[in-house]
Amino acid sequence: MINTIAYGLTIGGILYIISIGLSLTFGTMKIVNFAHGLIYAIGAYLLITLLPIARNNFILGAVLAVLAVVPISYLIERFIVRRLYGVSIDYAIIATYAVVLIGVDLIKWIWGASPIPLSDPVGIDVAFLGITLPLYRVIIIIMAIVIFIGLSIFFKKTMVGKIVTAALEDKDAVRSLGINVDKYFAYIFVMGSCLAALGGVLYAPITSVHPYMGSMVLLLSFAVVLVGGLCNIKGTFVSAFALGMVMSVTGRLWGPAAETMVFVVMGIVLIFKPGEV
Amino acid sequence: MMSLFKTGTGRSFIDIAIIAAGFMVLLPILGINRSTDFIIFCIYVLGFNILYGFMGRLSFGHMLYLGTGAYAITLFSEYISQNPLLAILAGICAGALIGVIIGPVIVRTSGAAFALINLAFNQVGYFLVLVAFSKYTGGEDGMSVHFSKMGFLDFGQKPVMFGFTLLCLLLTYYLLKKFTSSPYGILIKSIKENETRVKFLGYNTFNYKWITFIISTSVAAFAGALSILNYGYVTPSFIDPSRAVEVIFAALIGGSGSLVGSIIGGVLYMAMSNYLASYISRWEMFLGIALLICVFRFRSGIWGFVADKLKIRAAA
Numbered sequence: 001m002i003n004t005i006a007y008g009l010t011i012g013g014i015l016y017i018i019s020i021g022l023s024l025t026f027g028t029m030k031i032v033n034f035a036h037g038l039i040y041a042i043g044a045y046l047l048i049t050l051l052p053i054a055r056n057n058f059i060l061g062a063v064l065a066v067l068a069v070v071p072i073s074y075l076i077e078r079f080i081v082r083r084l085y086g087v088s089i090d091y092a093i094i095a096t097y098a099v100v101l102i103g104v105d106l107i108k109w110i111w112g113a114s115p116i117p118l119s120d121p122v123g124i125d126v127a128f129l130g131i132t133l134p135l136y137r138v139i140i141i142i143m144a145i146v147i148f149i150g151l152s153i154f155f156k157k158t159m160v161g162k163i164v165t166a167a168l169e170d171k172d173a174v175r176s177l178g179i180n181v182d183k184y185f186a187y188i189f190v191m192g193s194c195l196a197a198l199g200g201v202l203y204a205p206i207t208s209v210h211p212y213m214g215s216m217v218l219l220l221s222f223a224v225v226l227v228g229g230l231c232n233i234k235g236t237f238v239s240a241f242a243l244g245m246v247m248s249v250t251g252r253l254w255g256p257a258a259e260t261m262v263f264v265v266m267g268i269v270l271i272f273k274p275g276e277v
Numbered sequence: 278m279m280s281l282f283k284t285g286t287g288r289s290f291i292d293i294a295i296i297a298a299g300f301m302v303l304l305p306i307l308g309i310n311r312s313t314d315f316i317i318f319c320i321y322v323l324g325f326n327i328l329y330g331f332m333g334r335l336s337f338g339h340m341l342y343l344g345t346g347a348y349a350i351t352l353f354s355e356y357i358s359q360n361p362l363l364a365i366l367a368g369i370c371a372g373a374l375i376g377v378i379i380g381p382v383i384v385r386t387s388g389a390a391f392a393l394i395n396l397a398f399n400q401v402g403y404f405l406v407l408v409a410f411s412k413y414t415g416g417e418d419g420m421s422v423h424f425s426k427m428g429f430l431d432f433g434q435k436p437v438m439f440g441f442t443l444l445c446l447l448l449t450y451y452l453l454k455k456f457t458s459s460p461y462g463i464l465i466k467s468i469k470e471n472e473t474r475v476k477f478l479g480y481n482t483f484n485y486k487w488i489t490f491i492i493s494t495s496v497a498a499f500a501g502a503l504s505i506l507n508y509g510y511v512t513p514s515f516i517d518p519s520r521a522v523e524v525i526f527a528a529l530i531g532g533s534g535s536l537v538g539s540i541i542g543g544v545l546y547m548a549m550s551n552y553l554a555s556y557i558s559r560w561e562m563f564l565g566i567a568l569l570i571c572v573f574r575f576r577s578g579i580w581g582f583v584a585d586k587l588k589i590r591a592a593a
Binding site for chain 1: 329382389393394396405519561565576
């Protein structure tokens with residue numbers, strides 16, 4: 001039972017790290033970024049490539065992989081997403097989906113289509129309340145909480161965070177103060193992409209790495225964002241862990257239904273959520 | 278006398294004649310199997326385009342409705358009756374039924390949430406077919422379907438199948454043409470432009486959106502049922518959510534918001550996926566780049582472009 005809870009918390013932590021970027025991109029740019037799942041997959045693949053360079057030091061490899069995503073996500077922002085401001089949201093979905101098609105094909109071209117396994121980088125189990133748990137999973141849960149606190153401070157205390165929070169309320173008013181809002185939105189986009197890559201890097205040792213790994217995670221993150229409320233940092237945090245628990249409890253009762261149950265919960269929440277979504 | 282030809286009905290008969298002639302020309306080029314495939318896909322695109330092109334709601338999980346039709350006709354022929362026409366009717370009814378049931382949840386949303394909630398439902402449907410009810414649906418392996426002969430209507434024979442699907446396409450086109458040029462059709466186009474204003478005019482937009490959604494799911498299910506009738510075999514690929522992009526691409530390249538555009542887009546997409554895929558090894562990348570070009574440079578699609586050049590009224 002405690003094992004199931006711990007598993008749910010791990011998945012919740014990963015989901016939070018990935019979906020916060022999605023939520024921010026949607027809130028700031030009003031764009032549904034399908035390429036988010038691609039960045040997640042690229043993060044995991046870069047880790048595989050960079051691990052030998054980093055002499056199998058997982059932390060160094062992870063940091064390098066996340067940093068390597070910065071130019072990639074900047075290119076996507078500069079040439080695709082920035083052209084989509086103000087056009088119909090359907091075109092944004094289709095264009096970012098096209099980026100996914102191109103990116104997945106590039107991944108297959110560079111790294112091959114077959115799944116690549118990665119081993120647990122820590123490999124130590126911790127005994128806790130009478131159960132043993134891989135230390136790696138504990139680290140993931142702690143990292144998710146640290147990122148949540150860090151982002152809360154970032155949006156309350158720093159100048160960039162304050163500008164973005166204000167622009168979420170009223171973009172034109174912030175622009176009329178002489179602030180280049182799009183520049184700050186680009187920062188947020190790159191930051192969200194880095195978090196997605198971090199999610200990929202952290203989750204890669206638990207699952208196998210394959211070109212389509214992003215699509216299911218992306219769907220789950222969308223569910224998290226829709227349940228938690230768009231661009232609601234606290235709501236995303238709560239809904240990520242809640243849906244993570246849904247997944248692990250369902251997975252314990254009936255394995256194949258784990259991911260589907262998340263969408264059922266999402267449907268129920270959307271039915272009872274008041275007003276237009 | 279002249280005014281008779283200017284009404285919507287007169288024009289649509291000319292359109293129908295042109296579409297029928299077009300497929301007759303394609304028949305010797307493509308061969309009969311492929312032509313039937315193309316026609317069925319065009320029906321699917323028409324159903325999708327009612328929702329996307331006319332009402333402005335992008336569904337990212339339209340495979341669910343195609344798959345509903347496909348599995349409904351399969352289960353009907355397996356357990357109830359092997360009469361092909363009744364089975365097709367069962368497929369359409371199943372599509373309408375799923376629209377009635379999940380419609381109220383789905384049409385409340387718009388924009389991104391609409392696309393994603395369709396995708397989520399599609400994922401649930403895929404799971405139900407693949408795992409939960411695999412005892413009845415054959416799971417990953419799928420199952421073969423048999424239909425009885427009905428006099429001269431023997432769907433095992435390819436020319437009969439081709440003629441029948443072509444008739445189905447023309448009928449669907451005619452009905453949707455009637456539908457979209459009616460005041461009702463104008464209303465759903467207004468919902469696409471500005472839903473709030475339509476509400477101000479006193480219309481209950483929810484009901485209109487719901488009915489349009491049901492029509493779209495029924496037509497998609499019709500296409501699904503026809504493809505099972507054609508192949509005689511059903512697999513989970515008929516409900517696979519990762520294939521959702523096919524119909525979006527077809528609608529976009531042909532010209533969303535136009536019925537003729539849907540058919541042109543459907544034929545073009547099928548031609549590309551059938552022929553280009555065997556020449557271009559990086560097919561997915563090609564598709565992605567083509568989609569980007571469509572979104573950034575070519576938003577009205579091929580039919581929109583042609584209609585603009587020829588100064589034809591693109592609306593319809």
